Amino acid sequence: MTTSVLGSQALAYEWIKFRSVRSTVWTTVATALLPVLGAVFVATTGSLQSDDTVLGGSLTLSVVAQMLAAVVGALVMTGEYSSGTIRTTFAARPRRSTVLAAKAALVAGVMYVLALASCTLAYLLGDALLPEGRYAQGDPLPALFGIAASFAVAAVLGLAVGTLVRHSAGAVTTVIGLLLLPSLFGPLFGDAERWIAGLSPTAALEKLIQTSDAAADTVGSLGPWPSLLLVAAYTTALALGALVLLRRRDV
Amino acid sequence: MIEATELTKRYGDRTAVDRLSFTVRPGRVTGFLGPNGAGKSTTMRLILGLDSATAGRVTVGGKAYADLPVPLRAVGSLLDAKGVHGGRSAYHHLAGLAASNGIPRHRVEEVLDLVGLPEEAARRRTKGFSLGMGQRLGIAAALIGDPEVLILDEPVNGLDTEGIRWIRGLMRSLAAEGRTVFLSSHLMSEMELTADHIVVIGQGRLLADTTMRDFIETNSRAHTLVRSPEPEKLRALLETAGAQVRLEPTGGWRVEGPDAAAIGDLARDHGVAVHELTPAHSSLEEVYTALSQSSVEYRTEDRSTVDRSTVDRSTEDRSTDDRPAAPSPKETVR
Known part of the structure; x- marks a missing residue:
């Protein structure tokens, strides 16, 4: 049997599991809704900084939505451990690398597509609702593709953490901490803030949406695309580490 | 396979x-x-x-x-x-x-x-x-x-x-x-x-x-269940004949050694009435209990039970299982 057949069967299995449980479905729906709701809220209340862009203002809540994407990634693995279905899964597909790769492809694919649609819609809504000419427009293209990719990367990061931690509550806390704490505690580190806050997936997203929050002195001067690449790189490393552990551990 | x-x-x-x-x-x-x-x-x-x-x-x-x-x-x-x-x-x-x-x-x-x-x-x-x-x-x-x-x-x-x-x-x-x-x-x-x-x-x-x-x-020993209106007399007779006799929890004797025919003959020769004479094998339950007794990891009972006979142990098992104490049909089948 070829690897591609194995891969597509594993993916089909993960897709059925993903869409047949409420926790993953609703968290995913919330991920897709948040940026749109945020755009409407920000535009109707006019709650933008004067130096904000239309793109950045419209996508204010995409930062929160990205955290939810990471939570979905974590739940896809931890839900299996808490219910014991991980044994069923590995009995059906004993090659654990295939299982992890299928889960990663699934959450990354779902999040990329949903985030692209949702963030594009949010931008269009914000653009339509905000008064013409008061704010800088920002460059939606190709940034929106990067924004969607940052959701996919966050979901894989969540999956890696979920694989390492195995417990839902622990994994969700860890993953939100990873995304939230750098910008929360960054200011405590003085000049090092832009290194600490700049490393987080949140910083990459903020740079991509061109918000006024993404100033060089808080999140570093590394450009939006290199930031995204950096996050993708350490996410890949973490996922590979998780795979090593996944293959070695008894279930 | x-x-x-x-x-x-x-x-x-x-x-x-x-x-x-x-x-x-x-x-x-x-x-x-x-x-x-x-x-x-x-x-x-x-x-x-x-x-x-x-x-x-x-x-x-x-x-x-x-x-x-x-x-x-x-x-x-x-x-x-x-x-x-x-x-x-x-x-x-x-x-x-x-x-x-x-x-x-x-x-x-x-x-x-x-x-x-x-x-x-x-x-x-x-x-x-x-x-x-x-x-x-x-x-x-x-x-x-x-x-x-x-x-x-x-x-x-x-x-x-x-x-x-x-x-x-x-x-x-x-x-x-x-x-x-x-x-x-x-x-x-x-x-x-x-x-x-x-x-x-x-x-x-x-x-x-x-x-x-x-x-x-291989693991179970054949035995015979015997009931008599004169249990003590029969027991003395059987033990003299070299049989091992134990009290069956449901009444009667559990006899190892002579087979049912020998026990019947012995009783008749000495004029002892016999009301039941049932050849039996230990059930799998008893055999298994005897076999695994030494290797049970989490045991609730007292260590002293280890030395007791097979029949005692299986009885104990059964009572903890809430099984009826009536003679098990399995025993008589074999």
Whole structure:
């Protein structure tokens, strides 16, 4: 049997599991809704900084939505451990690398597509609702593709953490901490803030949406695309580490 | 065919499975017996590659489980912990499994039908399932790939009498089709009715790997139950004749040594009336209890019981099981 057949069967299995449980479905729906709701809220209340862009203002809540994407990634693995279905899964597909790769492809694919649609819609809504000419427009293209990719990367990061931690509550806390704490505690580190806050997936997203929050002195001067690449790189490393552990551990 | 060779699993300094070698052949039901904590579930997880062996190996159809190209078509398994997500419907659980191994979707309806789970129940989330329904779903999952080998951990757990009879019939018919059926239980009475061959373990070690009949015949001693209106006189006679006589908990004597004919003759020669004279073999329950007594890990009773006779111990077991104290039909059958 070829690897591609194995891969597509594993993916089909993960897709059925993903869409047949409420926790993953609703968290995913919330991920897709948040940026749109945020755009409407920000535009109707006019709650933008004067130096904000239309793109950045419209996508204010995409930062929160990205955290939810990471939570979905974590739940896809931890839900299996808490219910014991991980044994069923590995009995059906004993090659654990295939299982992890299928889960990663699934959450990354779902999040990329949903985030692209949702963030594009949010931008269009914000653009339509905000008064013409008061704010800088920002460059939606190709940034929106990067924004969607940052959701996919966050979901894989969540999956890696979920694989390492195995417990839902622990994994969700860890993953939100990873995304939230750098910008929360960054200011405590003085000049090092832009290194600490700049490393987080949140910083990459903020740079991509061109918000006024993404100033060089808080999140570093590394450009939006290199930031995204950096996050993708350490996410890949973490996922590979998780795979090593996944293959070695008894279930 | 399942072959374990010197299979060993250690967790830290605790050895759960200790150089275990056995073969499970096709065409018959093989029972996997052992008290709780003997290593049955660990062995099954090792067969399925869920836990990795510390030493030794185990193969299914000559291959390690991880090397099976389409695992669910080769091996169906039901583990002790159900492995079903409470928030997912039975239908989606099975549909996912089918998809994972390229099994056509219509097989889901077939196995639901086979295990007697109605369509509308299968569409509900499994959280509300009774133990029995959960167990039927587990069996359905095991059968989804129409596998040659079935590995079932405690399949009758939580089933009612009708369910237990159904599993028994299903296992026997699957074995009759030439499949390999390997099922664990800690209930001897259940195994005695279902299995043709047994593998017995205690503290992770192999205690027996033999046919059910051989196991009983080699391990159990024949005895005779005797009742008399003059019990003490008969007992004195029997003991003079060299028989071992013990009090049967249900009344009467349990006599080892002379067979029923010799006992009858002896009683007649001395003018002692005999009201019952029943040749019997120890039941599998008794044999097993005697065999595993030394290797039971978590025992609630006092150590002093170890020296007591087989019959005393099995009686004790039975009373803790809430079984009726009436003479067991199993004993007289053999």
